[in-house]
Amino acid sequence: xSNTVIELNNISKLYRLGEVGTGTLSHDLxxxxxxxxxxxxxxxxxGEENNxxxxxxxxxxxxxxxxxxxxxxxxxxxxxxxxxGKSTLxxxxxxxxxxxxxxxxxxxxxxxxxxxxxxxxxELTGRENIFLNGAILGMTKTEIRRKFDxxxxxxxxxxxxxxxxxxxxxxxxxxxxxxxxxxxxxxxxIVDEVLAVGDAEFQKKCLGRMKDxxxxxxxxxxxxxxxxxxVRQLCTSAVVMKNGRLVFEGTQTDGVNFYQMSHNTNSEYxxxxxxxxxxxxxxxxxxxxxxxxxxxxxISISSGFDFELEFLNNKEDISLDVTFELKNxxxxxxxxxxxILSPNKDSKRGYYKVxxxxxxxxxxxxxxxxxxxxxxxxxxxxxxxxDFVQFEIMNEASGSNSSVLPGMLHLNMPFSTTFNKVN
Amino acid sequence: xxxxxxxxxxxxxxxxxxxLFEINFKEIWQYRDLVMLLVKRDFxxxxxxxxxxxxxxxxQPLLTTMMFLLVFGRIAxxxxxxxxxxxxYLAGVxxxxxxSEALTKTSETFTANANIFGKVYFPRLIIPLSIVVSAxxxxxxxxxxxxxxxxxxVFFSDSNTHLTWAAALFPVLIIxxxxxxxxxxxxxxxxxxxxxxxxxxxTFGVQLLMYATPIVYPLSLAPExxxxxxxxNPFTAIIETFRxxxxxAGAFNSAYFTYSVVATIIxxxxxxxxxxxxxxxxxxxx
Numbered sequence: 001x002s003n004t005v006i007e008l009n010n011i012s013k014l015y016r017l018g019e020v021g022t023g024t025l026s027h028d029l030x031x032x033x034x035x036x037x038x039x040x041x042x043x044x045x046x047g048e049e050n051n052x053x054x055x056x057x058x059x060x061x062x063x064x065x066x067x068x069x070x071x072x073x074x075x076x077x078x079x080x081x082x083x084x085g086k087s088t089l090x091x092x093x094x095x096x097x098x099x100x101x102x103x104x105x106x107x108x109x110x111x112x113x114x115x116x117x118x119x120x121x122x123e124l125t126g127r128e129n130i131f132l133n134g135a136i137l138g139m140t141k142t143e144i145r146r147k148f149d150x151x152x153x154x155x156x157x158x159x160x161x162x163x164x165x166x167x168x169x170x171x172x173x174x175x176x177x178x179x180x181x182x183x184x185x186x187x188x189x190i191v192d193e194v195l196a197v198g199d200a201e202f203q204k205k206c207l208g209r210m211k212d213x214x215x216x217x218x219x220x221x222x223x224x225x226x227x228x229x230x231v232r233q234l235c236t237s238a239v240v241m242k243n244g245r246l247v248f249e250g251t252q253t254d255g256v257n258f259y260q261m262s263h264n265t266n267s268e269y270x271x272x273x274x275x276x277x278x279x280x281x282x283x284x285x286x287x288x289x290x291x292x293x294x295x296x297x298x299i300s301i302s303s304g305f306d307f308e309l310e311f312l313n314n315k316e317d318i319s320l321d322v323t324f325e326l327k328n329x330x331x332x333x334x335x336x337x338x339x340i341l342s343p344n345k346d347s348k349r350g351y352y353k354v355x356x357x358x359x360x361x362x363x364x365x366x367x368x369x370x371x372x373x374x375x376x377x378x379x380x381x382x383x384x385x386x387d388f389v390q391f392e393i394m395n396e397a398s399g400s401n402s403s404v405l406p407g408m409l410h411l412n413m414p415f416s417t418t419f420n421k422v423n
Numbered sequence: 424x425x426x427x428x429x430x431x432x433x434x435x436x437x438x439x440x441x442x443l444f445e446i447n448f449k450e451i452w453q454y455r456d457l458v459m460l461l462v463k464r465d466f467x468x469x470x471x472x473x474x475x476x477x478x479x480x481x482x483q484p485l486l487t488t489m490m491f492l493l494v495f496g497r498i499a500x501x502x503x504x505x506x507x508x509x510x511x512y513l514a515g516v517x518x519x520x521x522x523s524e525a526l527t528k529t530s531e532t533f534t535a536n537a538n539i540f541g542k543v544y545f546p547r548l549i550i551p552l553s554i555v556v557s558a559x560x561x562x563x564x565x566x567x568x569x570x571x572x573x574x575x576x577v578f579f580s581d582s583n584t585h586l587t588w589a590a591a592l593f594p595v596l597i598i599x600x601x602x603x604x605x606x607x608x609x610x611x612x613x614x615x616x617x618x619x620x621x622x623x624x625x626t627f628g629v630q631l632l633m634y635a636t637p638i639v640y641p642l643s644l645a646p647e648x649x650x651x652x653x654x655x656n657p658f659t660a661i662i663e664t665f666r667x668x669x670x671x672a673g674a675f676n677s678a679y680f681t682y683s684v685v686a687t688i689i690x691x692x693x694x695x696x697x698x699x700x701x702x703x704x705x706x707x708x709x
Contacts, residue, residue, distance in 0.1 A: 097703070098704050099437065101439060103436060103439075105433040105435070105436050108435075112543065118538075118542045118543045119543070123468040128467070131460055132461070135454070138454075141456040141460075
């Protein structure tokens with residue numbers, strides 16, 4: 001007997017786009033007519049692959065032919081870009097909606113945390129809400145009573161437990177909600193990115209709790225996240241989804257690497273077609289801007305990155321300069337550096353190329369955005385393109401710590417130590 | 424796909440469609456605590472931050488009775504089968520209020536709870552069940568008022584009000600009213616997940632239905648020609664039996680009553696079946 005606890009067989013889900021109205025009635029009748037004659041759903045055939053960028057028909061396969069197995073005690077990371085079908089998969093697993101095709105078999109109760117605090121009633125007290133929310137998540141009253149003290153102390157809101165939750169701060173509310181969820185006794189736990197709540201300390205507590213759930217209590221966790229460092233740290237295996245299909249299945253480290261390789265957060269812009277329609281204004285048109293790792297295939301702390309800009313200049317005989325401004329996700333300006341392209345007021349019509357490099361071990365991991373500013377005589381703005389290109393510097397574990405370290409810089413510093421014995 | 428481990432005991436299987444009669448009663452039983460907690464939530468949140476608390480449950484039937492007394496009793500001067508008008512209307516208003524609340528609230532199950540349903544799974548029937556139990560609790564409070572008024576007329580006045588053997592059917596009547604509301608509500612809730620047209624019909628339909636039920640008039644007043652129309656409404660026999668039992672008014676008709684029981688069971692059964700059918704995929708269309 002294997003210790004598989006969840007088995008997915010060719011799970012697919014078809015969604016209809018657009019609004020529900022009189023138009024859909026004819027489709028419904030047509031579908032009913034086909035079903036009465038024992039035929040297949042005529043609209044299942046026209047379903048298209050899940051790709052948000054392309055335009056197309058009315059039916060879309062949100063996920064298609066997903067099959068995998070999860071063993072007991074595993075923490076499976078589900079990774080993929082927004083729109084890859086992760087949420088649909090979670091919804092099917094947590095039985096919020098049924099698959100169009102395929103089947104799932106599971107052993108034990110499945111509890112899903114697609115959101116914390118589902119069913120909290122603002123008028124009820126913290127105590128009453130713990131019971132209500134626990135019951136909605138599938139606990140019995142006795143179970144909740146047994147875990148009640150643990151839940152309250154985990155949440156850290158003892159003092160307010162008999163106050164209606166509408167008087168809680170949003171942090172307290174979320175902490176209480178997560179505390180209930182964290183003490184579920186189901187054999188399988190499905191967690192969506194609910195960990196992106198609360199302060200850093202509480203987040204750490206949540207991650208720790210999830211690790212306990214699988215390692216100490218031998219339960220199975222399915223974890224959906226965009227936080228690659230957390231996936232690496234928590235999970236024991238991973239699947240990667242793209243456009244509704246499963247594209248990778250394996251260990252968490254390989255999964256994260258696979259995802260980071262295949263996933264470019266529009267770290268480049270290339271204009272195709274008529275240059276006069278390119279972004280910019282009548283003076284400046286951007287043809288291309290890209291950010292690439294100096295070595296390797298992924299921009300990471302240790303890869304450094306090159307960036308190169310190619311643009312069309314229409315303004316002649318001025319002193320043209322271009323400034324690259326880099327902001328991090330907190331909108332803090334990391335640098336604002338530029339270069340003068342034509343110091344002698346001799347700019348020409350045509351394509352200029354400017355490039356530069358940020359060496360390895362300079363910037364910390366995170367998402368960064370480039371703003372481009374074109375100027376005349378370092379005084380007048382010719383053209384500015386706010387947050388033109390965005391890219392991500394991937395995190396790398398330093399020692400045993402795999403989470404993103406604080407700070408804007410991540411330098412290779414030569415440390416020296418000396419040691420003197422106490423006399 | 425090789426089926427290597429078909430002998431294993433999977434406790435849960437998720438499939439695209441379930442059979443018409445696959446209703447997981449065991450699972451509903453496992454969630455019984457949730458029903459009670461939802462009832463408690465409805466009950467408690469109703470009177471939070473009020474001074475009079477549950478007494479507010481009495482205001483609606485009391486004022487409606489007063490209004491009926493004025494309009495139908497004094498102005499229209501409809502007879503009330505020889506029982507005091509206030510008792511006659513109070514009995515009707517209380518029972519009808521219970522039934523119509525169970526019906527309208529149940530019919531909104533999917534739309535009102537889409538938020539929770541979209542995030543968490545539990546047997547969807549839990550919500551309508553809790554609604555009916557909530558309505559029953561409210562009825563319980565309102566019946567205290569009814570019995571108080573009844574007691575006054577039975578013991579302290581010389582009116583012809585008296586209990587008959589049919590009062591023993593009381594629990595059956597209460598359950599029938601609830602289940603009838605539940606069954607109809609389930610049918611409407613299932614029919615309105617995708618196309619909401621019927622919702623408009625229901626809101627005033629319930630009001631109109633009250634006049635097609637002997638609430639403000641006794642069945643004996645209905646002309647012979649149209650009586651079948653009123654009797655066709657399964658609620659008619661229930662309310663008539665209720666009044667016969669507690670007020671000694673009207674008569675008990677066993678044929679009508681049997682019809683009511685059968686109709687209630689059929690409606691409930693139909694409701695549960697179609698509710699069960701739509702609950703799996705309603706999230707995609709609601």
